[in-house]
Amino acid sequence: EAQVTQNPRYLITVTGKKLTVTCSQNMNHEYMSWYRQDPGLGLRQIYYSMNVEVTDKGDVPEGYKVSRKEKRNFPLILESPSPNQTSLYFCASSFFSLGGGTEAFFGQGTRLTVV
């Protein structure tokens, strides 16, 4: 089954404790990205990657890191989480096209709480 898998689904952590949210897709997509969703602010892009070893900042990259060592995986790293990073996080993937991308598929979401 074609899918984007995020783990964990739920996470409660303490301020400053490094964490990684994993994302894996099995559709051979080039383009992967992370979004966060907050009440009143909608979905905002954090980072994106157009292919292996190619990553770039989205709208709200502060406090986050990413890496793309393999095509299928795109982990999101919070080196020193803070309470303002409490949010619902989504990983997404799609084929990359110079015409503007193709249908995007989203993971199930990771609900992160930083206390």
Next chain:
Amino acid sequence: GIQVEQSPPDLILQEGANSTLRCNFSDSVNNLQWFHQNPWGQLINLFYIPSGTKQNGRLSATTVATERYSLLYISSSQTTDSGVYFCAVVTGGSTLGRLYFGRGTQLTVWP
């Protein structure tokens, strides 16, 4: 960046009613998708519809790219249709591939 506006922001229906959700966008787009966010927070793909009309069961969507809008039709609403419906678009240029989301329409269907 591009502005994506959805209307209405909230919609309350009785089971069996029909509804139309609208998405306006401020610039030309390469792609457009409709999503349903269920009460558990998951984003479910409904339609990938950069132009034209598509139907899937009780749902259908139409995008008129030249006039910069898309419509999502829900017929014979069911309680399981409740949730937030998002429209998202992809533009070209330096933001190639990035999705811009509207603020969503919160749909509540009562039995």
